[in-house]
Amino acid sequence: MVLTFPGGMHVPDGKELTKDEPVRRAPVPEMVVVPLSQHIGAPCEAIVKKKDEVRMGQPVGEAKGFVSAPVHSPVSGVVKDVKAAPHHSGGKVLSVIIENDGRDVLFDGVGEETDPARLSREEMLARVKAAGIVGLGGATFPAHVKLDPPKDKPIDTVIVNGAECEPLLTCDYRLMMDRTADMVRGADLVRRIVGAKTLILATEDNKTDAAAVMERTIGELGLADARVAVAKTKYPQGGEKQLIKAVLGREVPTPRKRGLPMDVGVVVHNVGTCYAIYQAVARNLPLIERLVTVVGDAVARPGNYLTRIGTPVRVLLDDAGLAAAPSTLLLGGPMMGMAVYTPEVPVSKGTSGILALTRVAEGEPRDCIRCASCVEVCPVRLTPLDLSLASESRSWETAEHYHVDDCIECGCCAFVCPAHRPIVQQIRHAKAALRKIRAAQAGH
Amino acid sequence: MTETETSPLIIRSSPHIRTSESVPRIMWTVNAVLAPVGVFAVWWFGWKALLTIVLCVGSAVLAEALAQRFRKVKITCWDGSAFLTGLLFAYVMPANQPWYVSVFGSAFAILVAKHAFGGLGNNIWNPALVARAFVLAAWPAATILGAAWPRPAEATPPLLYDLDGRAALTAPSPLTDPEVESAAQWRAAVDRNLLLSTGQDPADPSASKGKAYLLLLFGMRNGCLGETMGFLLILGGLFLMIRGYVDWRVPVFFCLTVLVLAFVLPERIRLAGGGTAWSSWFSGDALRHLLGGGLLIGALFMATDMVTSPVSHKGAIIFAVGCGVLTALIRVAGGYPEGVSYSIILMNTAVPLIDRHTRPRTYGEVEE
Numbered sequence: 158m159v160l161t162f163p164g165g166m167h168v169p170d171g172k173e174l175t176k177d178e179p180v181r182r183a184p185v186p187e188m189v190v191v192p193l194s195q196h197i198g199a200p201c202e203a204i205v206k207k208k209d210e211v212r213m214g215q216p217v218g219e220a221k222g223f224v225s226a227p228v229h230s231p232v233s234g235v236v237k238d239v240k241a242a243p244h245h246s247g248g249k250v251l252s253v254i255i256e257n258d259g260r261d262v263l264f265d266g267v268g269e270e271t272d273p274a275r276l277s278r279e280e281m282l283a284r285v286k287a288a289g290i291v292g293l294g295g296a297t298f299p300a301h302v303k304l305d306p307p308k309d310k311p312i313d314t315v316i317v318n319g320a321e322c323e324p325l326l327t328c329d330y331r332l333m334m335d336r337t338a339d340m341v342r343g344a345d346l347v348r349r350i351v352g353a354k355t356l357i358l359a360t361e362d363n364k365t366d367a368a369a370v371m372e373r374t375i376g377e378l379g380l381a382d383a384r385v386a387v388a389k390t391k392y393p394q395g396g397e398k399q400l401i402k403a404v405l406g407r408e409v410p411t412p413r414k415r416g417l418p419m420d421v422g423v424v425v426h427n428v429g430t431c432y433a434i435y436q437a438v439a440r441n442l443p444l445i446e447r448l449v450t451v452v453g454d455a456v457a458r459p460g461n462y463l464t465r466i467g468t469p470v471r472v473l474l475d476d477a478g479l480a481a482a483p484s485t486l487l488l489g490g491p492m493m494g495m496a497v498y499t500p501e502v503p504v505s506k507g508t509s510g511i512l513a514l515t516r517v518a519e520g521e522p523r524d525c526i527r528c529a530s531c532v533e534v535c536p537v538r539l540t541p542l543d544l545s546l547a548s549e550s551r552s553w554e555t556a557e558h559y560h561v562d563d564c565i566e567c568g569c570c571a572f573v574c575p576a577h578r579p580i581v582q583q584i585r586h587a588k589a590a591l592r593k594i595r596a597a598q599a600g601h
Numbered sequence: 602m603t604e605t606e607t608s609p610l611i612i613r614s615s616p617h618i619r620t621s622e623s624v625p626r627i628m629w630t631v632n633a634v635l636a637p638v639g640v641f642a643v644w645w646f647g648w649k650a651l652l653t654i655v656l657c658v659g660s661a662v663l664a665e666a667l668a669q670r671f672r673k674v675k676i677t678c679w680d681g682s683a684f685l686t687g688l689l690f691a692y693v694m695p696a697n698q699p700w701y702v703s704v705f706g707s708a709f710a711i712l713v714a715k716h717a718f719g720g721l722g723n724n725i726w727n728p729a730l731v732a733r734a735f736v737l738a739a740w741p742a743a744t745i746l747g748a749a750w751p752r753p754a755e756a757t758p759p760l761l762y763d764l765d766g767r768a769a770l771t772a773p774s775p776l777t778d779p780e781v782e783s784a785a786q787w788r789a790a791v792d793r794n795l796l797l798s799t800g801q802d803p804a805d806p807s808a809s810k811g812k813a814y815l816l817l818l819f820g821m822r823n824g825c826l827g828e829t830m831g832f833l834l835i836l837g838g839l840f841l842m843i844r845g846y847v848d849w850r851v852p853v854f855f856c857l858t859v860l861v862l863a864f865v866l867p868e869r870i871r872l873a874g875g876g877t878a879w880s881s882w883f884s885g886d887a888l889r890h891l892l893g894g895g896l897l898i899g900a901l902f903m904a905t906d907m908v909t910s911p912v913s914h915k916g917a918i919i920f921a922v923g924c925g926v927l928t929a930l931i932r933v934a935g936g937y938p939e940g941v942s943y944s945i946i947l948m949n950t951a952v953p954l955i956d957r958h959t960r961p962r963t964y965g966e967v968e969e
Contacts, residue, residue, distance in 0.1 A: 163964075168618070247612070290619045324618070398964060411965035485611045489617045494740035498612055517611065518619035523677075524722035526624055527850075529912035538961040540912060568616030575622040576722070 158386035160359075162402040163534035166569055168324050168392045168492065170363065175452050176327040176332055180335060180462040183449070184476055187259060189467035190242045191217060191228050192252045195505040196291040197298045198224030199443035209236045214443050217253045220286075226299040226506075227289040230255055230444040231465035233262040245488045245495050252503070255467070270439045273346055281350050281438050288437030289444045289506070293488055294318060294329075294427035296396065297507035300434060303426070304350045306419040312351040313422040316404055317344045317431055319360040319367065319387065319397035323490025326510045328448035329428050331461045333360065337374045340428050343435030351424050356383040358428075359404050361390040392492060393567040397425045399536050406515055411563055412415050429509075447475065449504055455483035455513035464504050464586040471500035483513035492568045519578035531570035531580060537563050541570035541580050548583035553594060556587040564569045564588070619775075622720075622883045627846055628681025634837035635688055635902065641820055641830045644788045648698035650826050652716060656703035661687030661732035664711035672716065682721050687712050688730035692827025693942065694736070699743050706736040727906050730942045774798055775813075775822055775893030776938040780871045784878035788871045795889055798822050817892035828895040847905045848919040851924075855900040856891060858925020859932075863890035868933040889930060899941035900924070909949040916952075916959035923948045 178205050194200035201218030205211055211230040211417050218228040234257045244250035273281065286301035290425065306312060317340075321329040332340060337361045341358065348356045358371045372385045388403045409423075410416025418425055426434070429447060436442040443467050452459035457478035464473065470486065487494035490507050504511070531541035539560055547555040564584050571580040642650045665683035669676045687707045692700065710732035717833035718724045737744055775798040779790035792810060793803045801808035817820060820830035828834075841847035864887040867879040890896065904910060904924050911920050924944045931940025 266638070355760075367916065403966070408967060409965050410967050412964060416965055417969075466752060485613065486615065487617060492616045494615060494617065496610070496612045496615075496617070498610055500610075512617075514617065517617045520619075520623065521675075523624055524720060526627075526907050527910075528627070528724045528846075528907040529911060530622075530845075532912045532961070537964040539963060540956075540960060542912065545756075559960075560966075563963050563965065566615070572616050572619055573622065574619075575624050575627055577619070577623065581616065585614065 160386060160403040161391060162394070162536055163535055164451040164569070165391040165393060165399065166534045167390070168572070170324045170390075171452075172325065172327050172330070172363070174325065175450055175461055177458045180331055180448065180463055181211060181476070182460040183464040183473055184467055185232060185465055186261075186468055186472045187257050187316050188237065188499075189230075189232055189255050189257060189465060190469060190503040191230065191255065191467040192242070192244050192250045192503065192505055193218040193228060194244070194246075194250050195228060195297060195466070195507065196226045196358055197296065198222060198226070200251070201225065203239045205239070205253060207236055207238055210234075211236060211255060212262045212264040213357055215264035216287075216289075216443070217255075219453050220289075220299075222400070224299055224302055226291050226301075227287065228253070228466075229443040229444075229445050230264075231467050232257040233260050234258040237458055242272050243497075243499050245497050245502050245505060245508070247495075247498070267443065267547070271439055271441065273342075273438050274433075276438065278350055278352075278400060280529065281346060282302055282440050284441065285350075285434055288433070288442065289428060290345075290433045290437055290446070291506050292427055292504065293429035293433060293447060293509070295493065295507050296397075296536040299485045300426065303424055304347065306351065306424070310419040310424060312353045312419060312424050314355040314405065314424075314471045315344065315348045315353045315499055316400060316423060316425045317347075317356070317358045318395055318397070318400055318425050319358060319364070319427055320369075320400055321364070322390075322395040323362065323492055323494075323510070325452045325512060326450045326490045328450045328461050328509055329366055330367055332428050332448055333364070334370060334430055336432055339435045340432040341371060341374045341378060341380070341383075342439070343431035343433070344426070345378070345383070346434055346438055347382075347424065347426055347431060353383055353424065357386050358383070359386045359388055359400055361394055362387050366541060392569065393565070395534055396536060396564070396565055396567060400425060401560065411560070413560070413562055414479045416456055417501040425503060427460050444506055447504070447506065447508070449479045449508055450510040452510065452511075453483065453487075453513040455479055455481045455515050464508075466506060467503045469501050469503050470497070473504070473511055474513060479513065481515050485512075485514045485517045487514065489513040492572065493566065511542060512571055518577075523576040523577045525576055525578060528575060530573040530575065534568060534569040534573050536569065537565060539564060541584070544587065545570075545578050545580045545583045548587040551590070553590045556584075557591055561587045561591065619841065624682070625680040628685050630844065630846060631841065632681055632685050632688060634840055635685075635692070635827070638692065638827045638830050638833045639918075641833060642692075642696060642826045645820060645829065646826060650696035652700070653694065653696055653826060654688065656700055657691035657694075657707045658684055658687035659691070660704045660707035661711050664708040665716075668712055668716035669720075674721070676718065677721075679720075683711055686715065686728045686732075688903060689827075693729060693733050693825050693895060693903075694828040695744065698736075699740070700777070702736050702740055702743055705739075706732040709735045709790045718786070722908055724908055725952075726946050727903050728907050730903055732947050733942050734946060737814060738750060763791050774938065775817060775889055776932065778871055778938050780873050782873050784870050784872070784880070786882075787878075787880060791886065791889075795886075795893070798893070798914065803839050814888050814892060817889075822893070825895060825898075828898040831872075831897045832903055833893050834897045838897075841901075841905075846907075848914070848917050849899070850914060851905045851910060851921045852900040852920050853923035855904055855925045855928075856896060858922050859890055859896055859929050860887045860927035861889045862926065863933065865930060885933070886962050890929075893930075894939050895941040896928065899928075899945055903942070904948070909952060911952050911955045911959060913956070913959045913961055916955045919955050920948050920952065923951065
């Protein structure tokens with residue numbers, strides 16, 4: 158049986174550019190920029206100040222609120238400043254700027270090995286929380302929140318998301334190939350923490366070699382009730398809800414009813430997140446580095462980089478070299494990545510890729526010709542053309558009526574639109590307008 | 602340091618890549634697919650067919666440019682959509698219609714049926730079909746009722762021939778309702794009509810209905826300019842389905858519905874005395890209905906118009922079945938031998954309603 162979900166589409170993936178390149182170690186810059194907001198939820202509060210000495214792995218930002226995650230210094234050195242710095246979200250965000258002394262002196266306890274078998278669920282959870290781990294697939298939702306569902310939501314299955322459906326990105330693929338054992342161990346820890354019976358490592362059928370390696374690792378580690386699921390290569394297979402549908406046939410209730418994967422007994426974590434969880438639990442390593450794919454038609458030597466969080470994008474582009482002047486710089490993949498306005502933006506926890514492109518989709522939008530291509534590809538089974546028209550005419554209630562809030566912004570609709578309508582942008586506009594309206598109503 | 606420092610970066614919303622698909626590409630592809638039909642028509646009906654095509658297309662493109670100029674919007678008269686409207690209008694009219702029918706019909710399609718509603722994408726009805734309805738009402742004598750219908754060559758295979766001078770020799774259309782003395786004679790009269798319409802001599806012992814169907818399929822009959830060559834229409838339609846420009850459900854369900862109903866339903870018989878009788882149930886000539894009129898061009902190229910058909914699969918099926926039912930009813934019981942264009946126009950009107958009631962179930966919309 159082919160594991161898949163309704164809607165979606167095949168996108169030329171361009172993964173051959175980087176998938177077989179050995180992972181390179183990114184240069185560690187003299188100055189790192191650690192944003193205090195690298196996750197969904199409340200920003201951190203700085204717990205260091207100018208001229209403080211910090212060591213590698215030392216917390217520099219403290220989580221505020223339940224849905225939040227601390228940030229750590231990726232180097233040892235001196236805090237130069239705590240100030241607003243360019244951020245991938247578009248503006249500037251309060252960041253800790255650290256001058257690297259180049260010695261990588263570790264903070265107390267960082268790197269200490271522990272046998273996870275001797276840790277309780279609560280101890281493991283505390284370590285994940287303290288390590289500042291967030292969803293590394295790009296969603297950056299704090300991992301400890303997903304690992305700690307309420308008692309009335311029993312979890313039976315953990316799905317590890319190795320679909321990596323975004324074109325061009327291969328960092329998850331490299332992680333599955335190169336760090337298989339620790340990643341699978343991390344996935345097993347996730348299963349222990351949430352108390353699930355089944356563990357499913359899911360990937361797409363264009364990565365069958367990764368599937369084979371994971372399969373073998375499951376055997377070597379002797380894990381029971383664990384298996385690999387190979388889903389059809391289709392964008393957005395890596396969408397949490399799409400993956401659950403493809404692998405288990407379950408449908409997560411709509412966000413309008415506050416539906417979450419845990420409502421259908423599932424927790425999904427990205428492969429990188431699982432790896433980071435293992436590092437945090439077994440080696441007491443906070444999240445201070447990650448794999449980043451550097452690619453794009455402007456990049457001379459594309460590849461995957463093991464990168465310290467806080468490394469400006471410019472440093473990676475310098476190392477990979479530019480073949481041409483890029484007109485657009487993206488953090489993330491070409492389908493959902495965010496365009497940044499300066500190469501000074503630092504790599505943060507959610508940065509899966511850096512794309513330097515000379516050309517992006519252009520073309521003047523026209524009136525919708527109702528070709529229904531967008532309806533065909535929408536993995537949420539919305540009618541994007543209606544949302545686009547509603548947003549265009551500022552009919553926010555109509556957009557709401559057509560379930561605009563369920564949109565996952567995967568971009569399939571805008572990708573296929575022959576009238577070149579900026580459908581995702583229009584949907585974001587409608588969502589923002591509705592948020593404003595609701596906030597105003599709640600305020601009265 | 603790299604050039605990235607100095608070169609300005611573009612900030613835009615995702616997605617950052619797109620298919621190479623575009624509206625002009627879709628429109629020109631459909632035009633290209635229809636081109637062989639036009640070539641056949643010129644060979645079959647003669648140079649007047651070419652004149653009709655040129656006048657219809659030219660008038661449509663010009664009207665588009667004028668309308669856009671007048672509306673002060675970007676002039677996109679060469680995006681293929683006005684061209685397609687003109688072409689389709691020519692294809693659903695007699696090859697030798699008067700020049701003014703071509704010119705004003707096409708202009709009406711573009712100015713009234715399309716731009717009065719806001720231009721491409723905003724029209725409710727298929728513009729070419731609206732134009733057809735308009736000219737049939739405006740110039741009935743010169744179009745549908747008159748002697749203007751061309752007839753197939755008497756020689757087989759037909760050669761290029763001029764229609765002038767033969768205009769009076771109107772052959773029946775395969776769908777013509779024969780007037781008969783008594784209901785018992787009706788079936789024979791219909792069959793005779795079918796043979797005549799495909800250029801066969803009913804007195805010739807080698808003439809047969811089977812041969813008539815084959816001749817119909819390959820366009821050896823009279824009819825509208827572009828509707829006769831069923832084979833090329835089907836090939837073109839298949840190509841568009843493979844390209845994803847046409848939803849297969851629409852032509853398939855449309856034609857199937859007509860086939861079934863044409864077979865099942867009794868047909869109204871016009872009696873010479875002015876009375877009416879009905880043929881028996883389950884005795885209709887379904888193939889004659891499939892190949893003899895405008896069903897193929899209507900189902901493959903008119904009902905599938907993206908702008909004026911539903912967006913969901915379920916909606917497409919409802920729409921197509923609706924077109925089929927109306928076509929069959931008009932043909933067997935109406936006072937008019939052809940019903941494809943009116944049925945499509947009527948179902949176009951119902952599209953917003955169909956769309957509203959066939960919205961796909963949103964992911965996660967779990968029934969309680």
